[in-house]
Amino acid sequence: MxxxxxxxxxxxxxxxxxxxxxxxxxxxxxxxxxxxxxxxxxxxxxxxxxxxxxxxxxxxxxxxxxxxxxxxxxxxxxxxxxxxxxxxxxxxxxxxxxxxxxxxxxxxxxxxxxxxxxxxxxxxxxxxxxxxxxxxxxxxxxxEWMLGIGRRSARTRLAHLLCELFMRLKVIGLAGSNSIPLPLSQAEMGDALGLSTVHINRTLQELRGEDLVAWDGGILTILNWEGLMQAGEFDTTYLHLQDCAAA
Amino acid sequence: MxxxxxxxxxxxxxxxxxxxxxxxxxxxxxxxxxxxxxxxxxxxxxxxxxxxxxxxxxxxxxxxxxxxxxxxxxxxxxxxxxxxxxxxxxxxxxxxxxxxxxxxxxxxxxxxxxxxxxxxxxxxxxxxxxxxxxxxxxxxxxxEWMLGIGRRSARTRLAHLLCELFMRLKVIGLAGSNSIPLPLSQAEMGDALGLSTVHINRTLQELRGEDLVAWDGGILTILNWEGLMQAGEFDTTYLHLQDCAAA
DNA sequence: GTATAACATTAACCCATGTTTATGCGGGCC
DNA sequence: GGCCCGCATAAACATGGGTTAATGTTATAC
The missing domain is CATH 2.60.120.10 (Jelly Rolls)
Structure with missing residues (x-):
């Protein structure tokens, strides 16, 4: 079956x-x-x-x-x-x-x-x-999201989210070498980050303008991983990948 | 011992x-x-x-x-x-x-x-x-905090927090009939709610001005529980008190 | 090839909240 | 009793991000 x-x-x-x-x-x-x-x-x-x-x-x-x-x-x-x-x-x-x-x-x-x-x-x-x-x-x-919504700027938050999605999709085999499917509307990203659709648009353009990412047809391409991580204050610790406490 | x-x-x-x-x-x-x-x-x-x-x-x-x-x-x-x-x-x-x-x-x-x-x-x-x-x-x-920080006004957030603390302290026997110890500075409340100290002060005065609560010497007194719950859009479901799933 | 729908993009304006800086006030401590 | 010190309060000003609404763009539907 x-x-x-x-x-x-x-x-x-x-x-x-x-x-x-x-x-x-x-x-x-x-x-x-x-x-x-x-x-x-x-x-x-x-x-x-x-x-x-x-x-x-x-x-x-x-x-x-x-x-x-x-x-x-x-x-x-x-x-x-x-x-x-x-x-x-x-x-x-x-x-x-x-x-x-x-x-x-x-x-x-x-x-x-x-x-x-x-x-x-x-x-x-x-x-x-x-x-x-x-x-x-x-x-x-x-x-981690709470920290972002409460204390980080829109730009940092958005960059952080994109970093997180890239890492998580990579780990389950759904990412290309530097791209992922990102089938979300800007309204949905806004609802996740506590921002308005309009402001997501402004901010996304900022990140694209700095050549950190490209976004087209539901595909997000990371153009500058180092730069994006820095913009997002991204540190993977909180994802606890393979970081088991010994039994 | x-x-x-x-x-x-x-x-x-x-x-x-x-x-x-x-x-x-x-x-x-x-x-x-x-x-x-x-x-x-x-x-x-x-x-x-x-x-x-x-x-x-x-x-x-x-x-x-x-x-x-x-x-x-x-x-x-x-x-x-x-x-x-x-x-x-x-x-x-x-x-x-x-x-x-x-x-x-x-x-x-x-x-x-x-x-x-x-x-x-x-x-x-x-x-x-x-x-x-x-x-x-x-x-x-x-x-629930994320929802507040991302999508609710300062006033609603603060009222919600006070409701939550009252319920939680009541349940462990640390609340009076309508008062709780609230040994937090306004800066600490701000750090919890994603707000500045100054704005906590403004907002707290608003709630006090409406006679929803009183706050003195580290003691919070609830003057109008119904009103405070309404101001905070407070619904206890998320605390899952005694709401066990059957085994 | 036109209608429709769902999104992205832009611009103009506004307001909730942040920032900065002073002042007030009560409590512990010498 | 006077001096801090940590907080609350206050006022004036700045701004990030919200709101509204118009305009593009693309894809699918008829």
């Missing part, structure tokens, strides 16, 4: 191996998880604030985001998610969703019953730690 | 019971954790960005915060922590600290070796879930 496993390098395994090592048995157990796959169009909610899910979402293809709306209808995006991510893993331990998960592009999403994950963790306690670790890295990314 | 356990209601137990139920055995196991207690003055770093801790910090008394500095020296506070919190629990699974933990007031802090926590989790796997859950609630609070 094609739907039980997407293209050969199963994205979940790829993703987890970017933050830890997996034993062959653990890898097998992950590949054996029962999945129900579903396709979504762009801009659809997959899980909504207030829901009480009994399953988690694994992204197989496409870009998604977690977000929440203000009473006045303003949106803040908390995180971008890519293949291999389980954006609502927290629903395993927090009954009620306090935010929503929506697609940004068309997506292929696999649903995994909570009970199957619980069983997986009983069989492989170390995998529970790996997933815990993954949610902790999520939180580290939230903090 | 007085240092093995602080005033009768051990704050860690109190805190965990605010977000889940504990069995008598679990409670016993927590009380039996070997602690090394240390006193800190105000404004001291307890753990610093870049450290690779082999122990976690449990706050017994006082207020602390997690924060990080910009290259330009601006500070963003990510979270306030109170007795019963283990602010750097993540160090159990993330080797390198990506931010710092510092005291805001004089604090009594207990250190717990990572290995003791790992042993505790082996004996009581459900406690591992409870602590995981706690770090997930932390992340939920980060998201």
């Amino acid at each position: 094609a739907s039980l496993q997407s293209p050969p390098p199963f994205p979940l395994v790829l993703k987890l191996e970017s933050i830890t090592d997996l034993s062959p048995e653990e890898r097998q157990a992950l590949l054996g998880l029962p999945l129900r796959v579903q396709e979504f169009r762009a801009d659809q909610d997959v899980v909504r604030e207030g829901d009480r899910p009994i399953q988690c979402c694994l992204i197989l293809e496409g870009f998604a985001c977690r977000y929440k709306l203000t009473e006045k209808g303003k949106r803040q995006i908390f995180a971008f998610h890519t293949p291999g991510d389980i954006p609502d893993l927290q629903s395993l331990h927090l009954k009620t969703m306090d935010h929503s998960l929506g697609t940004l592009t068309p997506c292929k999403i696999a649903f995994i019953q909570h009970e199957h994950l619980r069983e997986l963790f009983r069989q492989h306690p170390r995998l529970a730690e790996v997933f815990w670790r993954d949610t902790l890295i999520d939180a580290a990314i939230f903090r | 007085a240092s093995l356990q602080s005033p009768p209601p051990f704050p860690l137990v109190l805190k965990l019971e605010s977000i889940t139920d504990l069995s008598p055995e679990e409670r016993q196991a927590l009380l039996g954790l070997p602690l090394r207690v240390q006193e800190f003055r105000a404004d001291q770093d307890v753990v610093r960005e870049g450290d690779r801790p082999i122990q976690c910090c449990l706050i017994l008394e006082g207020f602390a915060c997690r924060y990080k500095l910009t290259e330009k020296g601006k500070r963003q506070i990510f979270a306030f922590h109170t007795p019963g919190d283990i602010p750097d629990l993540q160090s159990l699974h993330l080797k390198t600290m990506d931010h710092s933990l510092g005291t805001l007031t004089p604090c009594k802090i207990a250190f717990i070796q990572h290995e003791h926590l790992r042993e505790l989790f082996r004996q009581h796997p459900r406690l591992a879930e409870v602590f995981w859950r706690d770090t997930l609630i932390d992340a939920a609070i980060f998201r």
Whole structure:
């Protein structure tokens, strides 16, 4: 059944191996998880604030985001998610969703019953730690975004976001040597960075004007990685790539 | 030994019971954790960005915060922590600290070796879930702050913070019926909300002028809870009090 | 080949919040 | 009792980024 496993390098395994090592048995157990796959169009909610899910979402293809709306209808995006991510893993331990998960592009999403994950963790306690670790890295990314939104200029924030997306996509094999797919509108980048669409436009032009990046047809090309990192005050520590605490 | 356990209601137990139920055995196991207690003055770093801790910090008394500095020296506070919190629990699974933990007031802090926590989790796997859950609630609070900093006005943000602190302190027994200790300077509130000291002052006066709160001698008094919640667009869902997912 | 929709781009104007600098005020300390 | 020191308060001024609204651009649809 094609739907039980997407293209050969199963994205979940790829993703987890970017933050830890997996034993062959653990890898097998992950590949054996029962999945129900579903396709979504762009801009659809997959899980909504207030829901009480009994399953988690694994992204197989496409870009998604977690977000929440203000009473006045303003949106803040908390995180971008890519293949291999389980954006609502927290629903395993927090009954009620306090935010929503929506697609940004068309997506292929696999649903995994909570009970199957619980069983997986009983069989492989170390995998529970790996997933815990993954949610902790999520939180580290939230903090870094908070620092940006609260204390950095629009220019620095945007450069930082582009650096982060490049690193994260590279690690899961979705980046070229110096380019990545960036299928986001300027409005969506604004909602992630706490800026208006117009100001994203101004700022993006600034970065392009300095030949740090090019952006065309949904492809972002890094023209000057050193310069971009500097503009974004970017330091990868917070992504905790392979930086496991010894058990 | 007085240092093995602080005033009768051990704050860690109190805190965990605010977000889940504990069995008598679990409670016993927590009380039996070997602690090394240390006193800190105000404004001291307890753990610093870049450290690779082999122990976690449990706050017994006082207020602390997690924060990080910009290259330009601006500070963003990510979270306030109170007795019963283990602010750097993540160090159990993330080797390198990506931010710092510092005291805001004089604090009594207990250190717990990572290995003791790992042993505790082996004996009581459900406690591992409870602590995981706690770090997930932390992340939920980060998201709510992000929404505020990115998309809400200064007035709404400040009101929201005061609501949050009231709820959190109430739940661990540190609140009066309508007042809490608020031993923070306006500069510290600004660093938490992404605002300048001066603007915190203006905004706080606004809230006081509307008779929503009073603030004197480090004590915050809520004069109009309904009004304050409304001003802060405050909804407790994100604190996930006792909102466990069934196992 | 024209209509439509979704975005990107521009420009003009405005305001919430930042910055700077002084002043006030209460508490600890010699 | 006088001197700091750390904070709160205040006023004047500066600005980054928001808002609004018009105009381009591109792609798909009929």
